[in-house]
Amino acid sequence: MNTLELLRTKFNYPFPALKNPYADQLQEITETQWIDGEYLWLYEQNPDLRKKYKKTKTAHIASHWFPTASFERLKPICRLMLWTLYNDDLYEEGTPEDIGYVHDRTVAVLNGEIGAAEAEIPLGNMLESLRQELLQFIPQESIIRFSEMISRYFAGLKMELTYKRNKTFPTVAECIALREDSICLYPFLQLTEVETEIILPPEIHQHPVIRRLQALACHLVTYFNEVQSVNKDEATGSIYYNIVKVIQHEYGISLEEACLEDLRLHNEDLKEFVTLQASLPDFGIWQDAVVNWVHYMSMVLSGWKNVSTKLDRYNGTAFPNAAELREKFNQV
Numbered sequence: 385m386n387t388l389e390l391l392r393t394k395f396n397y398p399f400p401a402l403k404n405p406y407a408d409q410l411q412e413i414t415e416t417q418w419i420d421g422e423y424l425w426l427y428e429q430n431p432d433l434r435k436k437y438k439k440t441k442t443a444h445i446a447s448h449w450f451p452t453a454s455f456e457r458l459k460p461i462c463r464l465m466l467w468t469l470y471n472d473d474l475y476e477e478g479t480p481e482d483i484g485y486v487h488d489r490t491v492a493v494l495n496g497e498i499g500a501a502e503a504e505i506p507l508g509n510m511l512e513s514l515r516q517e518l519l520q521f522i523p524q525e526s527i528i529r530f531s532e533m534i535s536r537y538f539a540g541l542k543m544e545l546t547y548k549r550n551k552t553f554p555t556v557a558e559c560i561a562l563r564e565d566s567i568c569l570y571p572f573l574q575l576t577e578v579e580t581e582i583i584l585p586p587e588i589h590q591h592p593v594i595r596r597l598q599a600l601a602c603h604l605v606t607y608f609n610e611v612q613s614v615n616k617d618e619a620t621g622s623i624y625y626n627i628v629k630v631i632q633h634e635y636g637i638s639l640e641e642a643c644l645e646d647l648r649l650h651n652e653d654l655k656e657f658v659t660l661q662a663s664l665p666d667f668g669i670w671q672d673a674v675v676n677w678v679h680y681m682s683m684v685l686s687g688w689k690n691v692s693t694k695l696d697r698y699n700g701t702a703f704p705n706a707a708e709l710r711e712k713f714n715q716v
Contacts, residue, residue, distance in 0.1 A: 385640045387611050391693055394647055395608050398658065399682040401690045402451035403444075409455065410462045411443035418466060423510065426470065440695060442466045448687030449572060450680075453579040460517035461575060467510050468568050472541075474506060476620070479549065480542045487538035494531040496524070521578045529589060533570035540566025547624040559630040560649075564602045566625070567609065569684070573598050576680050582673045593665055597678060600657040604685050607650035611643050612692060657682070 415438045427433045442465040450461050475483060489503040493511040500508035518527060543562040547554055554562065577583050588594060610627040623629040627649075632642035661682060667674045 385643065387614060387643065388693060390643060390647070391608065391611055391689070395611075395650060395689060397654070397682070397686040397689060399686040401448070401686040402683060403687075403690075404447035404451045404453060404458055406453075406455045406458055407444045407447035410447070410458055411441060413459070414438075414443045414462055414466055418463070422513075423466075423470070426474075426506065437466075437469065440469060441691070442469060445688075445691050445695075448691045449684045450575075450579045451683060451687070457521055457578050460514055460521075461572070461578065463510065463514050463517065464571065464575070467507060467514065470507060470510070472568075475541065475545075476622070478545060480545045483538060483542040483545060487535065487542070490538065491531045491535050494534060495528060518575070518578065521581075522575075522583065525586075526574065526577060526583060529586075530571055530574045533574055534568075536565040536570055537568040540564070544622075544625040548622060551624065553624050553630050553633045556627065556630050556634050559625055559627050560603065560606070562625060563606045563610075563627060564599060567602055567606045569602045569605050570598060572684070573601065573681060576677055579680065580673070580676060582676075584670060584673060584677065588667060588670055588674060591665070591667075593660055594674070594678075597657060597660055597681060600653050600660075601681050601684060603653045604650060604657065605688055607646050607653070608689060608692075610646055614639070614643070 419434050419437050424434075427437075443462045446458060446461045446465045450458055453461065475486065478486075486505050489498070489505045489508070490511060492498045493500060493503050493505075493508055494515050496515060500512040503511075515527065518530070522530075540562045543554075544566055553559075574589075606627065610629075614626055614628050617623050617626040617629065628639070628642045628646050631637070631645050632639055635642070635645070637645070661678050664671075664674060664678065
């Protein structure tokens with residue numbers, strides 16, 4: 385079946401799809417100053433792999449998710465986007481035990497509890513730079529909430545590696561729950577205030593409707609991503625936490641039928657998201673800011689479709705070879 389055609393024609397969003405005008409400038413920084421500069425040592429002996437990372441166009445993804453951010457405010461988002469790619473690939477061939485150590489050290493660096501040198505993890509310097517950049521625009525309290533969402537991502541990643549090591553499938557419900565965390569969208573949603581320049585109080589972030597909207601956003605990106613990456617996941621042995629493959633396994637149906645069930649679940653959650661967005665509770669003096677924040681959240685969904693259907697990482701063969709990653713992991 386043509387999964388790309390399914391994504392383009394059936395996964396539809398009633399939200400604007402904008403793009404930040406600084407995308408090209410920040411992609412240039414990503415490629416020359418970061419991939420071939422600060423972080424060259426990671427893949428210095430592998431120019432082909434570096435080329436694959438460049439083709440993923442992480443700054444362009446960030447530019448669809450944060451379409452109105454200034455150049456200075458978009459820059460840390462782009463660094464985070466590259467970090468998520470490196471981190472995912474670096475530890476995809478790791479073990480749940482390895483993840484525990486990296487998890488703790490990552491959160492400690494982001495919160496300013498330890499420095500990069502003390503952390504002794506491969507991406508420590510990247511995280512320290514990210515923290516310093518974010519502190520220009522948001523307070524420590526926001527950084528802590530952001531790092532809590534990074535923590536959720538690592539918890540999801542650890543569960544994925546457990547299923548992969550054991551070669552067992554979770555249930556569909558369990559898979560949706562773990563992918564909600566491991567898709568790593570929660571951290572980006574917290575950084576919306578970098579773009580809007582409005583720091584919302586904790587009680588809004590903790591409100592059940594806002595929490596539900598964020599969960600739905602994570603689900604929607606995941607449902608889209610699972611169809612998009614099913615061929616990649618089959619090639620890398622990552623089928624145990626791809627929702628489409630889990631549906632196929634649990635219900636004993638064809639891949640095409642599993643993709644259509646994934647689409648049905650997607651559309652159910654999209655309907656709930658649209659309904660909640662249209663009937664938000666009264667947040668008093670924060671009402672306009674909350675409405676705007678949810679609006680920006682919705683553009684992540686349409687933006688992901690707009691940019692990701694054009695990326696070779698998901699639609700071709702431009703993703704790292706598992707053996708290359710395993711070798712690099714063992715070195716670091």
